[in-house]
Amino acid sequence: MVMVSGIPSFTEPFNEDECMGEVNRDIVAIVDDDDAVRDSLRFLVEVAGHKVEAFSAAAEFLAADLRHIACLVLDQHMPAMTGLQLAEQLRTTNPAIPIMLITGSPSPAIVARANGLGIEIVLEKPPAEADILNFIAAHKP
DSSP, X not given: OEEETTEEXXXXXXXXXXXXXXXXXXXXXXXXXXXXXXXXXXXXHHHTTOEEEXXXXXXXXXXXXXXXXXXXXXXXXXXXXXXXXXXXXXXXHOTTOOEEEEESOOOHHHHHHHHHTTOOEEEESSOOHHHHHHHHHHHOO
C-alpha cells in the first residue's frame, strides 16, 4: 500500500497472509562462498521445484529479508563468518528457521556446537542429493 496525500493507494497486489501477520515461508536459502557448490545446490533445489535464494557470504544472507525463508542450507567454512557463527547470530533473531550445515570436515566439535544451536543435520561434503531434498521437503509448507 502506498500513501498518496494521506490516502491509501493499493498499487501492489493484495497479500492477505501478510496483512494477517502471516508470511508464506516458501524459499530455500543457500549460503556458500564457493560459486560452483552454491550453483550446484541452487540447480538441484530449483529442479526439484523449490524457490531458491543463494548467498555467497553470511553477511549478505543476514542483510536479506528473511521472512520468506523456509529453511537454510549452510556451508561451515566461509571467510569472515563461519556457518556456525551465522547460525548463532540467526538464532537470536530468527530461532525457528531450520538449518542444515554442510562441511568438508565434520569434527565432533562442529557437530556438538551445531546440535547446541539447534541445527538439525550436519552433512559431510559432498552431501547426498536425497539428504538435501528430504531436509527441504520436511520444512516447506
